[in-house]
Amino acid sequence: xxxxxxxxxxxxxxAAPFVAGAAWGSDIKAILHDPExxxxxxxxxxxxxVDFSDxxxxxxxxxxxxxxxxxxxxxxxxLVYKDWPILTEASVYxxxxxxxxxxQGKYDVVHHALMSIPGAKIPQSKMLEAVQASGVxxxxxxxxxxxxxxxxxxxxxxxxxxxxxxxxxxxxxxLIGPFKTMTLNYAGFKEALAEARRRQAxxxxxx
Amino acid sequence: MVRFLKAGIQLLAALPVLFFTAPINxxxxxxxxxxxxxxxxxxxxxxxxxxxTIAPGNYLYRDxxxxxxxxxxxxxxxPAGQEKDDPNFGRVEIFHDRVEGKLSAxxxxxxxxxxxQGCAEQGICYPPVAKNIDLATLTIANVHLGLGGQxxxxxxxxxxxxxxxTKPEATTDATDSYLAGNPLLMAAGFLGFGxxxxxxxxxxxxxxxxxxxxxxxGDRLSIGRGFVLSSAYVLAMAAAYGIVGLIAGWSGxxxxxxxxxxxxxSLAAAVFVALALSMFGFYEIGLPAGLSNRLxxxxxxGGSVMGAAVLGLGSALxxxxxxxxPLAAAMFFAVQSGESFKGxxxxxFLGLGMGLPLIAFGTxxxxxxxxxxxxxxxxxxxxxxxxxxxxxxxxxxxxxxxxTLVLWGAFAIGIGVFLGGFDTLEVASGWxxxxxxxxxxxxxxxxxxxxxGASGGASDxxxxxxxxxxxxxxQAPSLEAMQTDSPASFDAAMAxxxxxxMLVSFKADWCTVCKSNETIMEQPxxxxxxxxxxxxxxxxxxxxxxxxxxxxxxxxxxxxxxxxLDAKGREIPGSRMIGPITAGEIAKRLSQAxx
Numbered sequence: 176x177x178x179x180x181x182x183x184x185x186x187x188x189x190a191a192p193f194v195a196g197a198a199w200g201s202d203i204k205a206i207l208h209d210p211e212x213x214x215x216x217x218x219x220x221x222x223x224x225v226d227f228s229d230x231x232x233x234x235x236x237x238x239x240x241x242x243x244x245x246x247x248x249x250x251x252x253x254l255v256y257k258d259w260p261i262l263t264e265a266s267v268y269x270x271x272x273x274x275x276x277x278x279q280g281k282y283d284v285v286h287h288a289l290m291s292i293p294g295a296k297i298p299q300s301k302m303l304e305a306v307q308a309s310g311v312x313x314x315x316x317x318x319x320x321x322x323x324x325x326x327x328x329x330x331x332x333x334x335x336x337x338x339x340x341x342x343x344x345x346x347x348x349x350l351i352g353p354f355k356t357m358t359l360n361y362a363g364f365k366e367a368l369a370e371a372r373r374r375q376a377x378x379x380x381x382x
Numbered sequence: 383m384v385r386f387l388k389a390g391i392q393l394l395a396a397l398p399v400l401f402f403t404a405p406i407n408x409x410x411x412x413x414x415x416x417x418x419x420x421x422x423x424x425x426x427x428x429x430x431x432x433x434x435t436i437a438p439g440n441y442l443y444r445d446x447x448x449x450x451x452x453x454x455x456x457x458x459x460x461p462a463g464q465e466k467d468d469p470n471f472g473r474v475e476i477f478h479d480r481v482e483g484k485l486s487a488x489x490x491x492x493x494x495x496x497x498x499q500g501c502a503e504q505g506i507c508y509p510p511v512a513k514n515i516d517l518a519t520l521t522i523a524n525v526h527l528g529l530g531g532q533x534x535x536x537x538x539x540x541x542x543x544x545x546x547x548t549k550p551e552a553t554t555d556a557t558d559s560y561l562a563g564n565p566l567l568m569a570a571g572f573l574g575f576g577x578x579x580x581x582x583x584x585x586x587x588x589x590x591x592x593x594x595x596x597x598x599x600g601d602r603l604s605i606g607r608g609f610v611l612s613s614a615y616v617l618a619m620a621a622a623y624g625i626v627g628l629i630a631g632w633s634g635x636x637x638x639x640x641x642x643x644x645x646x647x648s649l650a651a652a653v654f655v656a657l658a659l660s661m662f663g664f665y666e667i668g669l670p671a672g673l674s675n676r677l678x679x680x681x682x683x684g685g686s687v688m689g690a691a692v693l694g695l696g697s698a699l700x701x702x703x704x705x706x707x708p709l710a711a712a713m714f715f716a717v718q719s720g721e722s723f724k725g726x727x728x729x730x731f732l733g734l735g736m737g738l739p740l741i742a743f744g745t746x747x748x749x750x751x752x753x754x755x756x757x758x759x760x761x762x763x764x765x766x767x768x769x770x771x772x773x774x775x776x777x778x779x780x781x782x783x784x785x786t787l788v789l790w791g792a793f794a795i796g797i798g799v800f801l802g803g804f805d806t807l808e809v810a811s812g813w814x815x816x817x818x819x820x821x822x823x824x825x826x827x828x829x830x831x832x833x834x835g836a837s838g839g840a841s842d843x844x845x846x847x848x849x850x851x852x853x854x855x856x857q858a859p860s861l862e863a864m865q866t867d868s869p870a871s872f873d874a875a876m877a878x879x880x881x882x883x884m885l886v887s888f889k890a891d892w893c894t895v896c897k898s899n900e901t902i903m904e905q906p907x908x909x910x911x912x913x914x915x916x917x918x919x920x921x922x923x924x925x926x927x928x929x930x931x932x933x934x935x936x937x938x939x940x941x942x943x944x945x946x947l948d949a950k951g952r953e954i955p956g957s958r959m960i961g962p963i964t965a966g967e968i969a970k971r972l973s974q975a976x977x
Binding site: 229232233234235261267293295296331332344345347357359 | 411412413414445472473474499501502504505506507508509510527528529
């Protein structure tokens with residue numbers, strides 16, 4: 176872990192008791208347990224990571240493989256995806272594709288496909304190509320995109336409202352147990368998870 | 383390093399209190415507005431420089447900087463950025479520290495939208511930031527962006543402007559619907575309007591006037607008496623408006639303006655001078671004791687109730703010109719309805735609403751006012767001076783700017799004398815007297831400067847000696863307007879510029895807002911644009927038949943009213959401005975007219 180990582184985690188740790196933040200109080204449940212929000216990892220995990228991200232955010236893409244690896248190795252983490260497409264118009268398009276794939280149980284697949292596109296400022300066409308190549312049923316996806324358009328838009332709107340209520344400044348932002356952090360690497364995620372568990376053992380539980 | 387980290391975290395965990403007291407913001411990334419600061423400046427007539435200052439550790443993307451004018455993208459000239467190549471980031475150009483972009487061939491007014499986006503190297507990307515720059519004034523306002531950096535509520539900002547542009551009309555409509563209903567609703571409606579007006583700066587000058595009156599009754603002041611006095615003041619003020627409404631409804635004429643005729647203004651000024659003299663102790667204004675006792679519920683206190691009523695009537699004069707747009711709505715109704723009683727009631731309640739906070743102040747604020755003592759005389763003198771100032775202000779509307787300056791100069795010298803500027807100091811004189819003398823000399827000097835300035839042709843209270851700095855060779859010629867005051871002269875002025883759009887401005891000598899509007903129109907940017915546009919001034923100082931005819935031709939309720947005529951002499955819809963204007967508003971309307 177280098178100095179930069181330390182700073183980043185310290186930033187998370189310092190911001191930790193967002194329980195105390197006024198914005199959290201009533202909305203915790205809505206943020207952690209939005210029935211529409213796609214989830215991954217262990218649904219019965221003892222720590223929840225909430226991932227606010229954008230498909231055109233380089234730091235999100237960089238952190239993605241580390242996050243997935245930590246969650247897989249840990250085995251007891253519940254992951255909640257919050258698509259928060261703020262950077263480009265294409266980000267919104269990508270988020271809608273991913274959320275439409277949720278209806279055929281393939282949000283994860285599309286999310287990773289989009290996060291793995293190399294480069295910056297990915298246009299809609301490139302995103303569509305990546306999704307087509309990911310092996311989802313495109314006819315079904317298109318149908319869901321139309322049928323659930325209102326639901327998907329409402330979820331994106333809700334995510335944005337939650338991010339604003341939390342005072343999030345940009346992407347990525349991860350809520351890890353009681354912590355709030357910017358981008359992290361493998362070691363950083365592990366450290367944050369360990370600290371989150373220590374906190375929860377001490378009674379600082381967010382559910 | 384890891385151990386250090388753990389130690390640090392444990393230390394923090396051991397001090398949970400710290401978390402709850404430490405501001406969370408200190409630990410989270412700073413908001414994008416703190417990290418990226420935007421400034422705009424003119425580099426030429428139609429060119430603009432946009433400067434971004436970027437906090438250390440942050441950067442902006444070169445191809446995420448953009449500018450739009452009224453929704454159309456503009457070419458933004460940017461220097462080459464620093465190259466950054468990273469598998470996740472791709473090949474991008476970024477800016478650290480600062481960057482300047484240049485825009486050219488811009489119109490003189492319009493709304494420029496600038497969008498920029500960047501990241502912190504620590505590992506967070508900020509959402510795009512959008513700012514709205516008013517090209518006429520270069521004021522920068524926030525634009526709220528929604529998902530994907532799209533102008534989520536872009537549609538609402540022009541909508542807002544539209545709403546602002548049509549405000550006077552909207553008020554009139556609201557008024558109409560109130561008045562169409564039952565009388566109680568109407569009274570309540572106007573009472574509410576009045577209450578809103580009470581919080582405009584125009585009503586604030588009434589507070590010292592009222593407190594002066596309360597101070598005059600000295601140690602006899604109780605809550606009850608404070609209430610009686612302030613009520614008398616407010617009722618008289620409301621009655622003045624009521625009478626205006628009554629006559630307006632009855633005659634269809636505009637009495638707000640009649641209250642501002644030279645005779646009314648001179649009378650009012652005389653009243654204030656009389657009050658000032660009473661404050662200086664020359665005499666007591668009073669009614670026969672029996673009458674005044676009855677009026678004030680038996681409290682002993684001389685004829686101050688009458689004095690209060692006189693002051694209230696006078697105050698209607700002071701406030702009148704300040705509140706044109708809302709008053710215009712009430713007036714418009716009174717005239718249109720043609721029912722004198724309704725008109726009177728409407729304006730009475732408007733005045734009452736304006737005065738309600740004053741009654742509250744007079745009743746309860748009186749408790750806070752100091753009680754008695756020899757200094758009371760001093761206080762009364764101060765208010766005497768204030769009244770003289772008010773009288774000068776009223777009469778100034780009738781005088782030429784230079785004469786006004788002399789008047790103010792004399793006033794300042796008088797105050798200087800009263801402050802003791804010319805009293806002889808003894809060796810033993812205390813600091814109060816010395817301070818008073820200092821202040822007196824300063825005020826007298828200022829007064830003398832004003833008089834000198836007036837003889838040099840100055841008219842600006844804040845810069846009386848500006849003429850000494852030379853007549854500013856670089857100054858653009860001042861705006862020239864054609865002065866009209868009758869339908870005949872107006873038609874002649876229109877004919878002289880037929881086939882061109884024109885700006886019509888209704889003004890009057892007594893209208894202070896008109897004067898501040900002129901100052902705004904003299905701003906270099908606006909003046910440059912107005913220069914190409916014929917301006918017709920309609921002088922309605924004299925509220926005679928020809929002025930009334932012009933006002934009714936354009937449905938003008940009172941000055942200041944500005945609007946644009948198209949090449950065919952028709953008013954351009956949405957171009958009308960009633961009351962105080964801003965540079966942005968006028969610039970926008972000029973653009974609409976294609977000027």
